[in-house]
Amino acid sequence: MRNMGVTRTDVEIFEKTICFEGFFRLERYCLRHRLFNGDWSRPIVRELFERGHAAAVLPYDPVRDEIILIEQFRAGALSAKDGPWLLEIVAGMIEPAETAEQVIKRESIEEAGCVITDLIPLYHYFVSPGGTTEHLALFCGRVDATDAGGLHGAIDEDEDIKVHVISFNSALTLLMTGKINSASAIIALQWLILNREYVRTRWLT
Numbered sequence: 001m002r003n004m005g006v007t008r009t010d011v012e013i014f015e016k017t018i019c020f021e022g023f024f025r026l027e028r029y030c031l032r033h034r035l036f037n038g039d040w041s042r043p044i045v046r047e048l049f050e051r052g053h054a055a056a057v058l059p060y061d062p063v064r065d066e067i068i069l070i071e072q073f074r075a076g077a078l079s080a081k082d083g084p085w086l087l088e089i090v091a092g093m094i095e096p097a098e099t100a101e102q103v104i105k106r107e108s109i110e111e112a113g114c115v116i117t118d119l120i121p122l123y124h125y126f127v128s129p130g131g132t133t134e135h136l137a138l139f140c141g142r143v144d145a146t147d148a149g150g151l152h153g154a155i156d157e158d159e160d161i162k163v164h165v166i167s168f169n170s171a172l173t174l175l176m177t178g179k180i181n182s183a184s185a186i187i188a189l190q191w192l193i194l195n196r197e198y199v200r201t202r203w204l205t
Helices: 100-112 168-176 183-204
Strands: 011-021 025-033 044-050 054-061 066-073 085-088 090-093 118-126 135-142 150-152 161-167
Touching (some): 054 100, 054 183, 066 183, 090 100, 100 135, 100 161, 118 183, 168 183
Antiparallel strands (some): 011 025, 054 090, 066 085, 066 161, 150 161
């Protein structure tokens, strides 16, 4: 494992170019970095997709032992075997001066019509660092799923979201059969599988 005390002096940026800037931004870097043997790499060119950072939450009802998932169209999944409508967890982009916790509480109401009452931080991870700078903060959130369901989403953002309330066991089946293929949902559900009893004890006592 590389020394975690690595500094920016181990990376030298020769040139940074903005190739495109709109709702998202594409940047091109020419750089070199320190190799594991102490030498420098040759200059390399990398394009990076800059879209900001995000937060996501798995809404879980510990009383009913139910999970809320949302389903929506994703253009990036047009080539998916089962089509571009994916089962996901609630998520949103973090705006300037906004915390990850504020994002998921706002998005939970907007996307799923549910109110988050408690939060457990899970992980902070890079989504795909080979090509994008995006970083995601992941949580498990306590909700009351009694009246959850229906269609939601921000019309001005062209969102068309269907809310599914499913049992823990049903979610496990969807996960194991590959019906859930969104990374944040997979990671959050795998965490809940390992920590379900802890979560229920924490939120029910």
